[in-house]
């Protein structure tokens with residue numbers, strides 16, 4: 001029975017991976033995370049072994065990885081609110097530590113699936129040449145040809161992207177020089193339930209002063225539950241694409257089922273059809289909240305502009321537009337994302353209102 005080592009199994013992507021793979025009797029999974037808070041439902045499953053705590057201090061980690069057929073490395077600090085205030089920790093957890101895992105996989109002949117990020121593309125050519133109105137060739141991002149354009153060192157924000165980029169280069173070098181089998185995944189903004197944490201509403205993986213603010217989906221969800229204004233950094237003008245986390249997990253399944261197609265490659269995973277500005281996403285989330293609660297007053301919640309300097313502090317920068325090309329995943333894996341953004345947000349907000357709001361919701365449909 002194929003055996004998966006899942007590092008960071010208790011996070012957003014890891015928890016959805018367990019949901020999908022523990023219903024399939026063909027896999028056994030050994031997982032590590034600081035906390036099982038999001039995966040309690042899977043503890044005790046006969047095909048799942050969980051190790052709480054810091055995975056890098058786990059005794060015999062390399063021997064444990066050596067027993068696996070594939071190592072999936074998710075563990076990281078990957079929250080924009082942290083990039084410019086905890087640069088040392090961000091670089092440690094996105095390069096220095098996962099580099100040790102890559103070394104172990106190279107030594108033990110294990111296939112490493114390393115999660116990177118779409119942030120490695122940095123500010124993109126369109127950012128410098130006409131913003132969102134630039135030709136598509138300047139913001140469509142291809143794994144093989146697009147440049148990776150990071151800002152200056154003084155913009156600490158790029159600490160995360162730079163650490164992930166160096167990790168990608170290190171993994172590719174281990175492949176060339178030591179025969180490591182690898183797959184690198186560049187996620188373009190996965191969405192789904194259990195993303196980060198809702199401030200003040202549930203326990204967090206790390207102490208609050210360490211974890212900081214959640215990513216944008218959880219920030220907006222928390223604001224809707226609190227009926228407080230939705231905060232738009234610099235007016236929320238940047239555009240992003242969004243992919244249902246379940247469809248990302250489906251791509252992972254296809255990789256595991258077709259290793260010959262997946263090994264020694266880099267894949268963008270995203271949904272080009274789900275592009276929207278962050279302001280547009282805030283507006284859509286107000287509409288979806290009104291729809292799932294039957295309460296039109298959600299449409300009136302204010303959207304408040306806050307300068308990035310005030311929200312994130314010194315050293316923040318952003319990219320105006322990042323659009324994944326996904327031809328490689330489509331051609332090699334037969335993977336095509338289908339779920340629309342509104343339907344994904346509906347699932348997230350139905351779950352949030354059912355779990356956290358005291359008032360009853362009008363309709364409950366988990367279908368798009």
Ligand SMILES: NC(=O)c1ccc[n+]([C@@H]2O[C@H](COP(=O)([O-])OP(=O)(O)OC[C@H]3O[C@@H](n4cnc5c(N)ncnc54)[C@H](O)[C@@H]3O)[C@@H](O)[C@H]2O)c1
Pocket residue numbers: 007008009010011012013014032033034035053054055056073074075076077078093115116117118186187188189190191196205
């Ligand atoms: N979710 C996205 O849209 C997205 C976008 C870009 C990149 N990624 C990448 O995908 C990976 C997973 O992302 P996610 O959204 O699931 O993040 P997440 O923060 O929800 O999950 C990461 C998990 O790793 C755990 N972890 C970190 N360091 C650890 C350590 N030393 N020991 C034990 N556990 C540790 C955390 O507790 C957390 O549960 C990350 O590498 C991230 O950079 C995700």
